Amino acid sequence: xxxxxxxxxxxxxxxxxxxxxxxxxxxxxxxxxxxxxxxxxxxxxxxxxxxxxxxxxxxxxxxxxxxxxxxxxxxxxxxxxxxxxxxxxxxxxxxxxxxxxxxxxxxxxxxxxxxxxxxxxxxxxxxxxxxxxxxxxxxxxxxxxxxxxxxxxxxxxxxxxxxxxxxxxxxxxxxxxxxxxxxxxxxxxxxxxxxxxxxxxxxxxxxxxxxxxxxxxxxxxxxxxxxxxxxxxxxxxxxxxxxxxxxxxxxxxxxxxxxxxxxxxxxxxxxxxxxxxxxxxxxxxxxxxxxxxxxxxxxxxxxxxxxxxxxxxxxxxxxxxxxxxxxxxxxxxxxxxxxxxxxxxxxxxxxxxxxxxxxxxxxxxxxxxxxxxxxxxxxxxxxxxxxxxxxxxxxxxxxxxxxxxxxxxxxxxxxxxxxxxxxxxxxxxxxxxxxxxxxxxxxxxxxxxxxxxxxxxxxxxxxxxxxxxxxxxxxxxxxxxxxxxxxxxxxxxxxxxxxxxxxxxxxxxx
Numbered sequence: 001x002x003x004x005x006x007x008x009x010x011x012x013x014x015x016x017x018x019x020x021x022x023x024x025x026x027x028x029x030x031x032x033x034x035x036x037x038x039x040x041x042x043x044x045x046x047x048x049x050x051x052x053x054x055x056x057x058x059x060x061x062x063x064x065x066x067x068x069x070x071x072x073x074x075x076x077x078x079x080x081x082x083x084x085x086x087x088x089x090x091x092x093x094x095x096x097x098x099x100x101x102x103x104x105x106x107x108x109x110x111x112x113x114x115x116x117x118x119x120x121x122x123x124x125x126x127x128x129x130x131x132x133x134x135x136x137x138x139x140x141x142x143x144x145x146x147x148x149x150x151x152x153x154x155x156x157x158x159x160x161x162x163x164x165x166x167x168x169x170x171x172x173x174x175x176x177x178x179x180x181x182x183x184x185x186x187x188x189x190x191x192x193x194x195x196x197x198x199x200x201x202x203x204x205x206x207x208x209x210x211x212x213x214x215x216x217x218x219x220x221x222x223x224x225x226x227x228x229x230x231x232x233x234x235x236x237x238x239x240x241x242x243x244x245x246x247x248x249x250x251x252x253x254x255x256x257x258x259x260x261x262x263x264x265x266x267x268x269x270x271x272x273x274x275x276x277x278x279x280x281x282x283x284x285x286x287x288x289x290x291x292x293x294x295x296x297x298x299x300x301x302x303x304x305x306x307x308x309x310x311x312x313x314x315x316x317x318x319x320x321x322x323x324x325x326x327x328x329x330x331x332x333x334x335x336x337x338x339x340x341x342x343x344x345x346x347x348x349x350x351x352x353x354x355x356x357x358x359x360x361x362x363x364x365x366x367x368x369x370x371x372x373x374x375x376x377x378x379x380x381x382x383x384x385x386x387x388x389x390x391x392x393x394x395x396x397x398x399x400x401x402x403x404x405x406x407x408x409x410x411x412x413x414x415x416x417x418x419x420x421x422x423x424x425x426x427x428x429x430x431x432x433x434x435x436x437x438x439x440x441x442x443x444x445x446x447x448x449x450x451x452x453x454x455x456x457x458x459x460x461x462x463x464x465x466x467x468x469x470x471x472x473x474x475x476x477x478x479x480x481x482x483x484x485x486x487x488x489x490x491x492x493x494x495x496x497x498x499x500x501x502x503x504x505x506x507x508x509x510x
Contacts, residue, residue, distance in 0.1 A: 004125075004126030004127075004129070004130075004131070004132050004159065005130060005131045005132070005505040005506060005507065006126075006131070006132045006133075006134060006159040006160060006161035006162070006505065007025065007131070007132075007133055007134070007161055007162050007163075007164065007501065007504055007505055008133075008134040008135070008136060008155070008156050008159065008161035008162070008163045008164070008192075009021050009022045009025070009133065009134070009135050009136065009163075009164055009166060010136040010139075010140050010152060010156075010163050010164065010165050010166065010181075010193070011136060011138070011139060011165070011166045011167075011168075012139055012141075012165065012166065012167045012168070012174075012177035012178055012180075012181045013138065013139050013168070013171075013177065014137075014138045014139070015168070015171075016166050016167060016168035016171070016199055016200075017166055017168060017199040017200060017227070018135050018136060018166055019060040019063070019064070019135060019236075020233070020235060020488060021164075021166060021197075021199065021227070021492060022038055022040075022060075022064050022133050022134075022135040023038070023060075023063055023064045023066075023067040023235070023485065023488065024067070024488045024489045024491075024492035024493075025133045025492070025501075026038050026064050026065075026067040026068040026133050027067040027068065027069075027485055027486070027488070027489035028489050028492065028493050028498065029068070029131050029133065029507075030067070030068050030069050031489065032502075032507075032509065032510060034130045034131050034507065035070075035128075035129045035130045035131070036068045036129055036130065036131040036132070036133060037065070037068060037070060037073075037076060037125045037128070037129040037131075037132055037133075038061055038064030038065060038067075038068060038076050038132075038133050038134075038135065039061075039075075039076055039077075039121075039122060039125055039132050039133070039134045039135070039159075040058065040060070040061055040076070040077050040134065040135040040136075040137065040151070041077075041078060041079060041118045041121075041122070041134075041137075041150055041151050041155050042078075042079040042080075042081065042118075042137055042150055042151040043057075043058035043060065043061065043077050043079070043080050043081065043137065044080075044081040044082075044083065044089070044137070045058045045059065045060065045080065045081075045082070046082055046083065046271070046272065046273040046274070046310050047059035047060070047236060047273065047274055047275065047276055048080060048082070048092075048273070048274065048408055049061075049062035049072060049406060050381050050382055050383050050406035050407065050408060051071070051072045051073055051074050051095065051383075052071055052072075052383060053073070053074060053095070054095075054381055054382045054383075055074040055094065055095020055096065055381055056074075056080060056092055056095045056096075056379070056381045056408055057072060057073075057074055057076060057077035057080060057095060058077045058080050059236050059274070059276055060135075060236060061076040061077040061135075062236075063235060063236045064076070064133070064135075066485070067485050067489070073125075074094050074095040074121075075094075075121035075122075075124045075125050076121075076125065078093065078094055078114075078117050078118050078121040079091065079092070079093055079114055079117070079118065079150075080092040080093075080095075081106075082273075082310055083271075083310070084100065084271075084310060084311060084358075088100065088101070088102050088103070089101060089103065089106070090310075091106065091110075093114060093117060094117060094121070095381060096379070096381075097377075097379055111148045111150060112148065114150070115150055118150055118155070118158075119158065122155075122158065122159060126159075130507075131505060131507070132159065132161075134155060134156070134159055134161055136151055136152040136155070136156075137151035137152060138151075138152075139152075139181060140152035140153050140181065140185060140189070141180065141181045141184035141185060143184055153185065153186075153189045153192065156189075156192050157192070161192070162192070162194045162501075162504035162505065163192045163193045163194060164193075164194065164195055164196070164197060164224060164501065165178065165181060165182070165193050165195070165196040165197075165221075166196070166197055166198075166199050167196065167197075167198055167199065168198075168199050168200050169198050169199065169200055169201050169208075170199075170200035170201075170202070170229060171200075174198055175211055175214075175215055178196055178215060178219065179215070179218055179219065182219050182221075193221060194221070194222075194504055195221050195222045195223065195224040195497075195500070195501075196215070196219065196221055196222075196223055196224065197223065197224045197225050197226065197227060197495075197496060198212070198223070198225075198226045198227070199227045200227070200228075200229040201226045201227065201228050201229060202228065202229045205226060208226065212226070222497075222500070224496045224497045224500065224501065225495045225496035225497055226495060227491065227492055227495045227496065228491065228495065230487070230488060230491060233484045233487070233488060234279050234282070234283050234480070234481070234484060235481070235484050235485070235488065236276045236279070244282075244291055245291070246268050246291050246292065246293050247290035247291060247292050247294075247297055249297075250290070250296070250297045250299070250300050250301075251263050251288060251290075251300050251301075253300070258467070258468050258469040259468070259469045259472070260468065261285075261286055261287055261288035262286055262287050262288070262302050262303065262459060262462055262463055262466070262468065263288050263290075263300060263301045263302045263303070264281060264287055264288070264289040264290070264301065264302065264303045264304075264305060265289075265290055265292045265297060265298050265301035265303070265304050265305070266278055266289060266290070266291050266292065266305045266307055267292060267293070267298075267304070267305070267306050267307065267319070267324060267328075267343075268291040268292060268293050269306075269307065269309050269315040269318070269319075269342075270311075270314070270315055270318055271309045271310040271311040271312075271314065271315050272307055272308070272309065273307070273308040273309055273310045273341075273342070274307070274308045274340075274341070274408070274446050275291075275307065277307060277308065277340060277446055277447060277448070277449060277450075278305075278307070278449065279450075280449045280450050280455055280475070280477040281449050281455065283475050283477060283480065284455070284459065284471070284474065284475050285471075285472075285473050285475070286459060286463070286471035286472070286473065286474075287459065293322065293324075294322070295322060295323040295324050295326070295327035296327075298324070298327045298328065298330075298331050299327075299331075301331065301335065302335060302336065302462060302466050302468075303335065303336045303337070303338060303462055304328055304331050304332075304335065304336070304337050304338070305337075305338045305339070305340065305343065306328070306337070306338070306339040306340070306342075306343025306344070306346055306347065307340050307341075307342070307343050308340055308341035308342045308343060308408075308409075308446060309341070309342030309343065309346075310342075311358055311359075312342035312345050312346060312351060312358060312375075312411070313351050313353060313358050313359055313361070313363050313375075314358070314359060315342065315346075316346050316351065316363055316365070317363065319346070325366055328366055328368075329366060329367075329368065332368050332439065332440055335439070336394055336439050336440075336441075336462055336465060336466075337368060337439065337440045337441070338440075338441045338442070338443075339369070339440075339441070339442040339443075340442075340443060340444075340445070340446060340448065341407075341408070341409050341443075341444055341446060342409070342411075343442070344369070344371075344413070344432060344433070344442030344443060344444065345365070345371075345373040345409075345411050345413065346365055346366055347365060347366050347368045347369045347371075347440065347442050348365040348366075348367075348368075348369050348370075348371040348372050348373055348413065348433075348442075349364070349365050349367055349369075349370065349371065349372050349416060350362060350363070350364055350365055350372045350373070351363045351365055351372075351373050351374075351375070351411075352372070352373070352374045352375065353374070353375040354374070354375075355375065355376070355377060357375040357376065357377060357410055358375055358410075368435065368440050369419070369433045369435060369440060369442050370415065370416040370417065370418055370419040370433065371413050371414065371415055371416060371419055371433050371442070372413070372414055372416060373411040373412065373413045373414075374411065374412050374414075375410055375411050376410055376411065376412050377410070378410070379408070379409065379410045380407050380408070380409050380410070380444075381406075381407065381408050382406065382407050383405075383406045383407075384404070384405060384406060384407050384425050384426070384427070384431070384444075384445060385402070385403065385404035385405075385425065385426055386402075386403055386404075386423045386424050386425035386426050386427075386431065387401045387402060387403065387423060387424055388401040388402075388403055388422065388423050389420065389421055389422065389423055389424055389430075389434075390420075390434065390438075392438070392461070393441075393457055393458060393461035393462075394438055394439055394441075394461045394462060394464075394465045395437075395438035395439070395465070396460070396461040396464040396465055398457040398460055398461050399457065400453050400454075400457060402451070402453060402454065403423050403431075403443075403445060403448060403451070403454055404445070404447070404448075404451050404454075405443075405445030405446050405447035405448045405450070405451075406445070406446050406447050407444045407445065407446070408446060409444055413433075413444075415430070415433065418436065419433050420433065420434050420436070421433060421434075422434045422441060422442065422443050423443065423445075431443055431444055431445060432444060432445070439465075450477060450478070452474075452475075452476055452477050452478055455477065456471075456474045459471055459474070
């Protein structure tokens, strides 16, 4: 296969920062004038994104492509595993559903079938870009899974990649995890690891240095640097480990000031998907957003949002068990409710799954929107944009009517009598639904709030509805996102020995 210039980011475990360090390296290579693309052969995540081909990849790879200044492609993440429970997952291959498999069936028998797909996707990228920055999955030292691991050292060998091993000091035990990881690798695999780095450091660097020197001696490898903890980046995490903490308490009871924050409660479903939908709202100074799993926390909310779900019917049953379904209905009598994707499906009259796509049977919805949804085998995956059908939001006049986002869903929603669609897409299709009293909104558009114009309209309308003062400051999310990527790349560039890393792939760092 093509011997592309390749560097790979490996981690001592999940959530050590591999995804963001890969994004940083993509941006640094791009800033240095090289054409660069990210690659992760196999990704397990409920956060996904749609590509311009109308296919599905992990959200982290879409962010890395953005950092590289290129459009995301399905070849950047040929295998996406979306957990459906503790031991079963939906396997998405090249952006389309390939099967629903148990963990044992996938790892022990089926994964080898996908190796040619991985190889072909990598070759496709390697023939189009000067540099590929690969990301590993979890740890390369999972010895119980190593025989069929196609995401770490096997991929490094295929790409002939120089590897950087990353440890997270914020979680504790960084030296033991670095040493243990290397010790559990085969000798030829250890040779591929050219150096290590320590991520998310806070404190006095001089106190860390003795341990770093001892680690270099024990491993026989150089420390490429120490990356400090970077707060408030608001860049996508890969999986549910990155979900902000679920709220244990609500908002102050007596805060009646008109300039107080808008209180938004997002129901943190067990199969919560695409929680990145709310990053832009969380970045707004005039918003106090909580992820909630207790019915009583919805009482003082101004807006309740039902997010996307990988298992919509099971999550709806969970809401019923927790009393959250009735809490949402009670809130809807006077407050504002928004449903996104699976959340919109729950707000309808009925969810039916005759083919057992999620789980066979029918369930009554919350009955707040005049729509009904039937699960179908064919998944809709596309980038979408259009215009709102009404000149107002929540019956409050706002300027502009553009909406944009992406769709990833298996349900087909039909309109019942007197239903009003929320928006008309550029394809001519109708999207979502809005209630007759204009206070309940549903849409299939993930990423709806990422558009600065719509998000600001939404906040203005919601605050006006609740007789709150207009926001003094509205965040330019898209510009802030670019600034965050530049900030990340700048700090990583200063922290790591980039000259050495560029030398690994035979390139000059200017």
